[in-house]
Amino acid sequence: MIYCFHIFACLCLIIFQTTVLSCFSLFNTFYDLSALYIVYMGLFFSVREGIPVALIIGLAMDSLSGGPFGVYLTTYFWLFIGARQFIKFFSVSNYILLSFVVTAAVLIEAVILLGTLAMLEPGRQFSSSIMNTVAIQVVWAICTGPLIIKFYNFTYKRRNKLFNKLVAVFSHKQSPQINR
Amino acid sequence: MFSKKIVMIVGIIVLIAVNLIALSITGRRYHTHGPGQIAISLITPFQKTTTRSISFMRNVWNHYFCLVAAKQENDKLKKALSRAIEKNNRFNETEIFNLRLRKLLNFQKNMVDQTLVAEVIGKDPSPWFKTIIIDKGKSDGVERGLPVLVPEGIAGQVIDASLHSSKVLLIIDQISAIDALVQRTRARGIVKGGSTGQCVFIYALRKHDIRIGDTIVSSGLDTVFPKGLRIGQVSEVIKRNFGIFQEVIVTPYVDFEKLEEVLVVLNAKLISDMSDK
Numbered sequence: 001m002i003y004c005f006h007i008f009a010c011l012c013l014i015i016f017q018t019t020v021l022s023c024f025s026l027f028n029t030f031y032d033l034s035a036l037y038i039v040y041m042g043l044f045f046s047v048r049e050g051i052p053v054a055l056i057i058g059l060a061m062d063s064l065s066g067g068p069f070g071v072y073l074t075t076y077f078w079l080f081i082g083a084r085q086f087i088k089f090f091s092v093s094n095y096i097l098l099s100f101v102v103t104a105a106v107l108i109e110a111v112i113l114l115g116t117l118a119m120l121e122p123g124r125q126f127s128s129s130i131m132n133t134v135a136i137q138v139v140w141a142i143c144t145g146p147l148i149i150k151f152y153n154f155t156y157k158r159r160n161k162l163f164n165k166l167v168a169v170f171s172h173k174q175s176p177q178i179n180r
Numbered sequence: 181m182f183s184k185k186i187v188m189i190v191g192i193i194v195l196i197a198v199n200l201i202a203l204s205i206t207g208r209r210y211h212t213h214g215p216g217q218i219a220i221s222l223i224t225p226f227q228k229t230t231t232r233s234i235s236f237m238r239n240v241w242n243h244y245f246c247l248v249a250a251k252q253e254n255d256k257l258k259k260a261l262s263r264a265i266e267k268n269n270r271f272n273e274t275e276i277f278n279l280r281l282r283k284l285l286n287f288q289k290n291m292v293d294q295t296l297v298a299e300v301i302g303k304d305p306s307p308w309f310k311t312i313i314i315d316k317g318k319s320d321g322v323e324r325g326l327p328v329l330v331p332e333g334i335a336g337q338v339i340d341a342s343l344h345s346s347k348v349l350l351i352i353d354q355i356s357a358i359d360a361l362v363q364r365t366r367a368r369g370i371v372k373g374g375s376t377g378q379c380v381f382i383y384a385l386r387k388h389d390i391r392i393g394d395t396i397v398s399s400g401l402d403t404v405f406p407k408g409l410r411i412g413q414v415s416e417v418i419k420r421n422f423g424i425f426q427e428v429i430v431t432p433y434v435d436f437e438k439l440e441e442v443l444v445v446l447n448a449k450l451i452s453d454m455s456d457k
Contacts, residue, residue: 011223014305015223018302018303020234022303028437034305061305063217064302064305065304065305066310120203120204129376
C-alpha cells in the first residue's frame with residue numbers, strides 16, 4: 001500500500017511536470033520534481049521503502065526522457081543514498097539545512113546527467129547556457145525546494161490519517177459480524 | 181580482518197564501478213523495452229487527458245474572455261485573407277502547371293496523402309534533452325525512424341514507439357542529425373542540434389557561398405527525411421582563418437515551445453527511394 005502511494009505520487013509529479021509545467025515558459029528550466037521526491041524519501045523513509053520507489057520512478061523517467069537509458073535510474077539511486085547518508089549526520093528539521101539538501105540534490109543530478117552525457121557522447125558540446133540553466137535551477141530549488149518537501153510530508157501525513165480513519169471505520173463495521 | 185569502514189568504502193567503489201559499466205551498456209540505446217514500455221503505456225493516457233484538459237481551458241479562455249482582442253484581430257485577418265485568396269489563385273495556377281509538368285516527367289506519387297496528424301501530449305521532463313511524446317503509436321502505423329513535420333518545417337524523428345504513443349527526438353537535440361543542403365547554392369552539410377535551442381550546419385566547405393538568411397532544406401540522402409523539406413534559416417556564418425569547413429548557425433523554422441500538433445510521414449522511405457530513382 002505504501003509503495004503504491006509513493007509510486008502514484010511520483011507518477012502524478014511526472015505528469016504534472018511534463019504537461020502542466022511545460023505550458024509555462026517561466027518553468028522551462030525548473031528542476032526535477034521527482035528527484036526532490038526521492039530526496040524526501042531518503043530523508044524520511046527507510047531503505048526498504050525508498051530503493052524500490054527510486055528504481056521504479058527512475059525507470060519511468062528513463063522511458064519518458066530522451067536521454068540515454070539508465071541515466072535517471074543512476075541519478076535517483078545515488079540521490080537516495082546521498083540523502084540517507086546526510087541524515088546520519090544532520091537533522092533536517094532546519095529550513096536552511098533543507099534548502100542546502102535540495103540545492104545539493106539539484107547540483108548532483110545535473111553533474112550525473114551531464115557527466116553521463118559527456119561519457120557516452122564524447123562529441124557533445126557544452127555551452128555556457130548550461131551554467132545558466134543550472135544556476136536557474138539552483139535558485140528555484142533554494143526558493144521552493146524546502147516548501148515542496150514540506151508539502152510532500154504534509155500530503156503523506158494527511159494520507160496516513162485518512163487511511164487510519166478508513167481502517168477504523170471498516171474494522172468497526174466488521175467486528176459485530178465477527179462477534180455474532 | 182577488515183574494519184567496517186574499509187568494507188563500506190570498497191562496497192561503494194564496487195557499486196560505482198558496476199553502475200558505470202551498466203550505464204555504458206544501457207546508455208547506448210535510446211529506446212525502451214519491457215518495463216519501460218509498460219511505464220510509457222501507464223503514463224501517456226494521463227498525459228493525454230491532462231494536455232486535453234489544459235487545451236480545453238485555454239480554448240475557453242481564448243474564445244470567451246478575449247473577445248475584444250478577437251474583434252481587432254478579425255479585421256486584420258479579413259484583410260490578410262483577401263490578400264491570401266489572391267495569392268492562392270496564383271498558386272493554384274502554378275500547381276496545375278506543376279502537375280502537368282510532373283505528368284510529363286512521369287512522377288508517380290506525392291507525399292501529402294501518407295501523413296498522420298498527432299497531438300503533442302508531453303514534453304521531456306528534463307531541460308537537457310529535447311524530446312516530446314505524441315499520442316500516436318504502433319497501432320496507428322508509427323514506427324521508429326519516421327520523420328515528424330509541422331507546416332513550418334522538420335520537427336524531428338520518432339525514436340521510440342509504444343502501442344499508443346511515441347517519443348520524438350527534436351532536431352534541436354544534440355544527438356539529432358539531418359543530411360541537408362543550402363537551398364540557394366546546393367552546398368551540402370549536416371544539420372545537428374546545437375546547445376542553445378538552435379542548430380548548427382556542419383561539414384559545409386569554406387569555398388561554398390553561404391549567407392545569412394539562406395534557407396536550409398533536407399537533402400534526402402539520409403533516407404529518413406524526404407528531399408526538400410525546410411529545416412531553418414542561416415542566422416550566423418563564421419569563417420575562421422584555418423580549417424576547411426565553415427561554422428554555420430541555423431535557426432529552425434519550427435517554434436518548439438509552441439508545438440501542439442505534428443505530422444508523422446508514414447511513407448517517408450518510399451518517397452526517399454523514389455527521389456533517389
